[in-house]
Amino acid sequence: MDEENGDSFRAVKDRLRKREEKRQKEQEKRRLEKEETKVETEKVSYFQQAFSEQAQEIEDKLQELSSGKINKSLLPTYFYELGSDLAAMEQFIAASTFYVRHYDVRKSTEMIQDFEKRLRELQDKLLPKKKFAFKGIATKKKKAAGEKIEDAVDGVVISESPSKSKVLDYADMGIGHWNRIGEVLTLTQGEVCKESVELTDLQDCTVKVTGTPSTLHMVSLKNCKVLSGPVATSIFVDGCVDCTFVVACQQLRVHSTSRCDLYVHVTSRTIIEDCHDLRFSPYNLKYDDLDKHFEVAGLDPNKNNWTMVEDFNWILADHPSPNWRAMKDCEKIDLG
Template sequence: MENEEEAALSSSPNPLDVDPTLQKKHQSMLDRLTNRHQTRLGSSLTRRSAESDSSSSPSFESTSTFLSRFSNSKSSIESQLAQCRFGLSESTQVKPQLDQISSSISDLEKLVAENAYFLPSYEVRSSLKTISDLRQSLEILSSELLPKKKFAFKNKPTRKDPIFESKEQEEEKKPEKPGFRVPESPGFWNKKGEILVHKFKGSELGEFTIADLDSCEVRLTGSVRALFVHRLRNCTVYTGPVTGSVLIDGVERCVFIMASHQIRIHNAKRSDFYLRVRSRPIIEDSCGVRFAPYCLSYQGIEDELREASLDGETKNWSNVDDFLWLRAVQSPNWSILPEDERVGLVDISNSEES
């Protein structure tokens, strides 16, 4: 019908040469054709817009951007490791450069934690494996370049305690698992039945370790970049914001109240975790662990949490990922701590550093 109208228009005389009736009919044809053309044009633009929207997923763009940033950072860290290994730096610069590499790895961990909410699960796992490998490479390099600084329990008899001797003998018989070696850093070591208090100052933003404690209470206030927890029994640990990662290994019958961008728990038994965390907590080789929301208070903590981007509740404390549980149903190794068994708000404002 439309073609017939267009043909009629092309063969029709000039509207100025016809009578008013034909001129009116001619104008009506023009109006109909114009309306149809506009309708077709509008539909085409709408269809193209929809196709464009569906082909550019925000999550895809975010994942692509993350992978690019992660890859660039990984390459930079590997380059720094190679530079140290092959002696391209002066010997006096080795220790500061190793510290810088450690800081870069922690920044990479923070990048994963901040983006884990939209990343596919396999990308998170792959990224964490890469970070673990980088940290292990750094530890091996540190032991090669700074052998006198290497930490090992069996080489420091002054730090031994009878309550840990049998445990150490058991551990020495087992092959060491990568990614959970205790780094040499400031901290609390080899204590029993003590209250241990430390406040991180503004300039103190590095790593902190608590290791080989029995029946102790640890109170850490202020912000720190990374926290390492190793071989604790019957302990309670309170911490303010950790801007990078918390790595926990070998704990039993403990209570932890922690805020961090990322928390990884290995070989934990019958312990409770009150967490505020930006990414999903990760457990491995653990059983009987229970989780609840963060409940710590002390003077200035709200400002510290806000500066560390941990002021908002993420609900991730209940979104635990068991790396050794591959079934679709929830892992039996962890559970939500019943409300009637939870501690209330814990206020450590009156803590004084010993």
């Protein structure tokens, strides 16, 4: 009887120990989640404050330009510096897409576009004869009087995107491809190194980037393949359908995208939002100088968190998101 009582006592004690261990684990989990939320909140607050301060500086400079009090001989330098400031703000937004809400990114981008429009209007007013010589040999196509002039260098458009207003007269805001159908497009290290690259409104295209962009934005792509070398900071994908992306970066954010395959090398994590039917697999691109480009981009080739995908539309931590999955071996293809 005493032995039975002893067994019962040990069983109760064991249950209490396990219950306490579980309670402590749950408490630690809540603490870590709270700390992570605090860090994310602090990052968002920093973005809002820093962006607000930078925007106010731009506004003050635009007001100073509008006043007409700046010596005309100083205007080219003044315009160039303002264009550079706007380019830096755009880079700041791109680097912050990892943790800032899509709404805030969109509103900030709209503000930048408004600044760029005002800067262009002031340019036309204060320096009407000022012309900018693009690097390389540019071909200008004038369709008709009053129509837009399109500039291209070796097939790479360096003028306005249909969805973005760029101040390219005074600062190189990036390169890329826009409005293409059924083409094979390339960008080399000499063109993209440390630059912001944009791919917008492409359909049935294959794009190969053998270099190290600073950022990569892909918007409104349909049935396209994008094969990119290591990107130094962030990649942002928005509104893409039936595409294949082979990309490497620090941060990857995918928004409003469906039925896409992503072969990724990401050193932090991937965030998806308003997405469906995404499949992930490890980065498998191969080309000459790839190892060197990983070094130039500052990415660790041995650290790949391709399975760390956070779905902003899925709140059940103990159940996997239905909006993405790891690719099966039989589904993978070699695109290198």
